[in-house]
Amino acid sequence: MPARIHRFLTADELVQLNRLSLPSRRVVEGTLAGRHRSPFRGASSEFADHRAYIPGDDPKRLDWKVLGRTDRFYIRRYEDETNLRVYLALDRSASMDYGSRKITKFQYAVRLTAALGYVVVRARDSVGLYVFSDQLHDALGAGNSRLHFNNLLERLDRLRPGGATRTAEALHRIAEDIQRRALVVLISDLLDDPDEIARALAHFHRQHHDVIVLQVLDPAEIELPFPRGAEFEDLESGEVIAADPRGIRDEYRRLIEEFVDRHRQTCAQLGMDHRLVNTAQPLDRFVCAYLNERKRLG
Numbered sequence: 001m002p003a004r005i006h007r008f009l010t011a012d013e014l015v016q017l018n019r020l021s022l023p024s025r026r027v028v029e030g031t032l033a034g035r036h037r038s039p040f041r042g043a044s045s046e047f048a049d050h051r052a053y054i055p056g057d058d059p060k061r062l063d064w065k066v067l068g069r070t071d072r073f074y075i076r077r078y079e080d081e082t083n084l085r086v087y088l089a090l091d092r093s094a095s096m097d098y099g100s101r102k103i104t105k106f107q108y109a110v111r112l113t114a115a116l117g118y119v120v121v122r123a124r125d126s127v128g129l130y131v132f133s134d135q136l137h138d139a140l141g142a143g144n145s146r147l148h149f150n151n152l153l154e155r156l157d158r159l160r161p162g163g164a165t166r167t168a169e170a171l172h173r174i175a176e177d178i179q180r181r182a183l184v185v186l187i188s189d190l191l192d193d194p195d196e197i198a199r200a201l202a203h204f205h206r207q208h209h210d211v212i213v214l215q216v217l218d219p220a221e222i223e224l225p226f227p228r229g230a231e232f233e234d235l236e237s238g239e240v241i242a243a244d245p246r247g248i249r250d251e252y253r254r255l256i257e258e259f260v261d262r263h264r265q266t267c268a269q270l271g272m273d274h275r276l277v278n279t280a281q282p283l284d285r286f287v288c289a290y291l292n293e294r295k296r297l298g
Contacts, residue, residue, distance in 0.1 A: 004153040008114035013284040017115055020291045021123045024084050024183045024210045084125040084183055085142040088113050089174055090159075091188030093133035094235040097161040100220035101280065106161040108279040109187045109216050114156055115287050116185060121149045129155060130177075132170035133163030139177060164236045167192040171200035175207060183210040190215050190263050198266040211272040215263060219280040224252045 005014070052074060066074045090113050096106035113129070120127040121144050128142035129152050140152055167188060178184070184204055190197060190213075204211050220226070229244035245252070260276055267274035275290055 004150055004157065005114065005118060007157060008111050008153070009118065009284075013115070014118070016284040016288055017119055018122065020119050020288060021295065022084070022086060022116065022119050022125070022183070022291060023295055025294075083144065084120070084123075085128065085180065086116070086120045086125060086183045086185065087128045087130060087142065087174070087178060088116060089130040089132065089171070089184060089186045089188075090156075091133065091165070091167065091186075092131050092137065092159055092161050092163070093165040093167075094162050095165060095189055095191045096216070097235055098218055098221070099279070100218050103279055104161070105189055105216050105218055105279055106159075108277070108283065110156050110159060111283055112214065112216070112277070112287070113187055114153060115283060117149060117152055119287070119291070120144075127152065130170075130174050131155070131159060132167070132174070133161075134166045134169075135163070136170050136173050139174075142182070165192045168196035168200040171197070172203055175200070175203040175209070178207070178209065181208050181210075183212070185212045185214065187214045187216060189217055189221075194259070194262045194266070197263070201266060201270055201272065205270045205272070211267075211270070213263065213267050213272060213274045214277050215260060215274065216277045216279065217260075219278055222253075222256060222278065224249050224256075 009017070052072070061075045063074050066072070090109060092106060096109060097104050099105060099107070117127045117129075124144055126142035126144040127149065129138065129140040130136065131138040138155060140155060143149075167190065171186070174184070201211060201213070224245050226245040228246070229242065231240050231242050233240045264274045264276075273294065275286075277286060
């Protein structure tokens with residue numbers, strides 16, 4: 001693995017990640033022999049179905065048992081296996097620059113992107129990268145070589161948060177750009193119009209992509225723990241409002257819970273995974289727990 005990975009992850013975190021894989025729950029399309037089901041028919045070991053024999057077919061693929069029962073010639077078809085293409089879509093909008101602790105949402109999200117990329121490439125699957133805010137800033141195609149992953153890490157290393165949020169617009173562009181079925185991981189605070197985001201996620205669904213949505217929030221955004229009145233600034237618009245958290249905390253917590261749950265319900269309806277990622281949680285602990293759960297549930 002590239003030495004640059006140590007700019008994002010500690011040695012202990014890498015040890016934990018070495019035991020993981022990122023499986024797809026949908027049929028995917030790839031280029032190498034691997035562990036994931038493909039929509040194409042090939043000669044792997046898992047039986048798929050039969051089709052009528054056509055002159056020129058390899059006689060070795062004839063199903064003699066079916067011939068004995070029906071007196072007709074049928075070819076056994078198998079599910080080709082393929083490597084997985086994973087595209088990591090990272091939100092670098094200005095709202096991601098918030099952090100009430102030692103790490104901002106964006107810094108956490110970058111480390112999370114690097115961690116997932118590391119898991120994917122170690123499994124000999126392919127990883128690509130999209131970076132967006134109010135527009136699509138960067139796009140790196142999928143690859144699984146050491147050089148390719150090092151290029152991805154270099155791009156992450158240069159990133160800085162900034163710009164307004166137009167999540168849905170960027171997601172539609174990404175959905176149009178990915179031509180083959182793949183696993184798409186969206187890493188964002190999702191602080192945008194939930195209806196527009198739902199329509200963008202449905203775009204991926206129509207194209208038969210497997211999608212994971214990781215909603216990254218700071219613990220202060222979830223709990224509003226501040227003990228006294230203060231001024232709060234919108235990192236994207238610069239608007240400032242004065243408020244006393246003590247008087248609005250209960251209502252705020254109810255609204256943020258509803259906001260997160262709305263995204264969660266959208267994903268559930270589309271057959272996608274949604275996870276709230278609290279930046280107070282150790283990154284390796286979150287990744288291990290989620291990927292082990294995904295593998296167990298299949």
